[in-house]
Amino acid sequence: MLAPYVGADEWQQVTGVMPQARYGHQMVNIAGNAYIFGGAAQLSVRCPLANDIWKYSPDEDMWEEISPNDPPGGKIAYSVITYSDKMYTVFGQNPDSMSSELWTYEPWPRTWEEPPQGLTKPTARAYHTTVVSGDKMLLFGGSPQPLNGDLDNNGTIDICDAIIALQVISGMKSLSAINLQPDINNDGKVSLEEAIYVLQVLSGLRNP
Numbered sequence: 001m002l003a004p005y006v007g008a009d010e011w012q013q014v015t016g017v018m019p020q021a022r023y024g025h026q027m028v029n030i031a032g033n034a035y036i037f038g039g040a041a042q043l044s045v046r047c048p049l050a051n052d053i054w055k056y057s058p059d060e061d062m063w064e065e066i067s068p069n070d071p072p073g074g075k076i077a078y079s080v081i082t083y084s085d086k087m088y089t090v091f092g093q094n095p096d097s098m099s100s101e102l103w104t105y106e107p108w109p110r111t112w113e114e115p116p117q118g119l120t121k122p123t124a125r126a127y128h129t130t131v132v133s134g135d136k137m138l139l140f141g142g143s144p145q146p147l148n149g150d151l152d153n154n155g156t157i158d159i160c161d162a163i164i165a166l167q168v169i170s171g172m173k174s175l176s177a178i179n180l181q182p183d184i185n186n187d188g189k190v191s192l193e194e195a196i197y198v199l200q201v202l203s204g205l206r207n208p
């Protein structure tokens with residue numbers, strides 16, 4: 001982790017114990033400390049998704065893994081807000097589906113809580129955004145299902161997905177290290193179908 005020193009116009013490498021490298025997570029500030037939750041270590045939702053939570057204290061310049069009871073399941077591509085010194089994780093992508101879960105993490109005491117069920121909610125989704133406006137949370141956009149051909153699982157179709165398809169076809173990349181949930185033809189493989197599909201999307205010949 002690199003911590004910027006605001007006003008000093010420089011970055012400084014943070015050393016010591018720290019969270020595992022990951023993507024698809026979020027970081028928030030609560031009372032001057034940074035908290036991260038979730039994400040994945042590899043570009044595949046088939047790999048175990050993280051549900052750990054870590055706190056970084058700038059004053060002590062150190063990371064601490066928090067171990068609250070009953071955390072939500074691992075997820076990526078969720079959104080997050082803070083309100084009244086609590087962190088709210090909103091929806092996201094589970095290993096097998098899109099989530100419509102809303103969870104609250106409260107640092108004092110260190111507890112997770114899922115609000116009562118049965119409320120009318122937006123459709124489950126990932127790659128959306130949320131903000132706080134006054135005492136309301138606003139949610140916008142996102143995808144209700146994995147994007148076909150999104151092999152690096154970043155929510156968009158671009159040239160990187162085509163390169164990954166070609167790397168798998170040529171044996172340069174392992175199938176287990178990529179996101180196969182949006183398999184084009186449901187054959188459990190990445191082959192020319194995926195590469196052609198991505199290139200057709202990029203060239204405007206079809207919509208994703």
Ligand SMILES: [Ca+2]
Pocket residue numbers: 149150151152153154155156157158160161
């Ligand atoms: Ca992609």
Ligand SMILES: [Ca+2]
Pocket residue numbers: 183184185186187188189190191193194
């Ligand atoms: Ca396929």
